[in-house]
Amino acid sequence: MNTEIHTKTLKLRVRDKHVAALNNMARAVNFVWNYCNELSSRSIRERGKWLSGYDFQSYTKGANKELGLNSATVQMIGHEYATRRKKFKKMRLNWRKSRGSKRSLGWIPVRKDCISFKNGCVYHNKIHFKLWDSYGLDKYTFKSGSFNEDARGRWYFNVVVEFEAPEHAGTGSIGIDLGCKEAATDSNGNKVTGRHYRCLETTLGLAQRAGKKRRAKAIHAKIKNRRADELHKYSRKLVNENAAIFVGNVNSLVVVK
Known part of the structure; x- marks a missing residue:
């Protein structure tokens, strides 16, 4: 190889x-x-x-x-x-x-x-x-x-x-749709939520209202690490298994007539 x-x-x-x-x-x-x-x-x-x-x-x-x-x-x-x-x-x-x-x-x-x-x-x-x-x-x-x-x-x-870096072995192809409810959904039905802060909202709010800055920073770091870990594992899996990855065209602008 x-x-x-x-x-x-x-x-x-x-x-x-x-x-x-x-x-x-x-x-x-x-x-x-x-x-x-x-x-x-x-x-x-x-x-x-x-x-x-x-x-x-x-x-x-x-x-x-x-x-x-x-x-x-x-x-x-x-x-x-x-x-x-x-x-x-x-x-x-x-x-x-x-x-x-x-x-x-x-x-x-x-x-x-x-x-x-x-x-x-x-x-x-x-x-x-x-x-x-x-x-x-x-x-x-x-x-x-x-x-x-x-x-x-x-x-x-x-x-x-x-x-x-070893030669790439992925042979499949996959499409990814970026969204708001889920961060990403691929054509195989797998999803990335990216909503790890939801389960820590109450704990973070209590720490912020109590003025515990060190505790609040630790909770923010935990949220960041969880999100990064999920995204890294998901993207690594996509790259390992696929030779072609297609991302949908996302336009965040909303036109009201």
């Missing part, structure tokens, strides 16, 4: 004992981002020059030692800022906040040559980060990656890896 090299992103939970170290690194990342934001804005306003990612490198060289970051991480922040600024066509992007109710979720970019995996740990910036490894990272080749925080303060390691 022929195989092709593809890439995919794996998301793994980082043990909670590393939260303090990751939060410190995230605050340093925010500092570098905000510095690039202010520097870029002044350069455009005063000199009419749009700084590139390589320009930021000369201004931030050596800052990693003071901030406790890897030098490659500081470089990647500058390149990411330049990419985002070009994409949104703005002189100044939003500030990354480390405190307050509207603080930015933690983000720490890492380069493939600055990470390694061994014995269930990712080694980066002289720290071994213990993970819940449900994929077996030893068998993958790493590309780029990052540490990311979710709304509940949990940290995850997201890494792009290479893998060999």
